[in-house]
Amino acid sequence: MGEFTLFEMLRIPTYDNEDYATTGRVTIDLEKCNGCGLCAKVCPGKALYVAGEGKDRKAHMHADFPQCMSCNDCAAICERDAIFVSVPYFFPFFFKTQGKGEFSPPRKF
């Protein structure tokens, strides 16, 4: 978190520079996943794909800069609770995330 420095305010990073930007990451429980492919269909960043045959058919995340915006849509549609976001996306400088805490489901206060 923290404050923005003047340098950060002025430096606008451009799209997907692999050198410093990190995209969201999901964790896929390969035990639970049955490769139905729903998550890959709904993913807005097209960050997921299904591969493998028969029993080994599982969802995977593209290794090469998946455009994951950590929206958790995949977690919402997965009927087997096999997938969830483990790392939120992060862009540096001007687009740096601020004022956000841990991931949490809706809380009943």
Next chain:
Amino acid sequence: MDDELSTELREMDDELDEMLEGEDLAPPQGDDWNPVEKVILERRSVRKYKDKQVPESVVRRILEAGRFAPSAGNCQPWKFIVVRDPELIDEMERDARRMCRLFRFFMDWRTSPLGYWIPWLLAQTYIRLLHHELHPIPMGAVFAISEGNLSLFHGAPTVVFILEDFRGVSKPKVDIGCCGQNMVLAAHSMGLGTCWVGTIKLLTFTPKWRRRLGVKFPYKFCEAVTIGYPVGHPDGMIPRETVETDWYEDGRKRTTF
């Protein structure tokens, strides 16, 4: 004396707050969600639709929910265009894709035939002028659309365009937001899926769709919402980042998440 005591108590309180901060507390267990909260919390954007068309009466009811949204000075700065013709939707998809390719031609320095430096400079210039549109995430969408991996309307059978009357009171775009959110929540409560499509901006760089859909002064394109029956069960409560909240009460400031 009293003052001292209260400062001391306050300090102790602050210390306790600090100690508790970051600790894994059991989630609070208040009352169950009421139906409205459930609709709000379970709604997810839907990007995969069944072919089945939504009945007209249902779409009309959704528009009613939008009509009764709050707006600054009751100015109601909106107008709706409902598109349910697959040919029209396809044509928009094609145009959006073409526009994305054009963007890439001029600004994607890794693939552009213009070489490295010209697109790089253009990208650096335009991102300063249009940092909302050229944010890395929509840029990712632009790449995906240009490659045909993503479609503008996700195959939805009904698209509602919300036009903005730019003479509206105060901040018409905020009112459009309220109006659209009323509609998507109403749609969700009827078992439908919806997705906001801001990328219709791609269709507004040329006058073609303004002419085709008769968008004239004082209206302009603002947002679109896709409506249809979702594939699978995309709705559900999911974890999401908590948000830093400053809280002023009892003469002091707390930060909660």
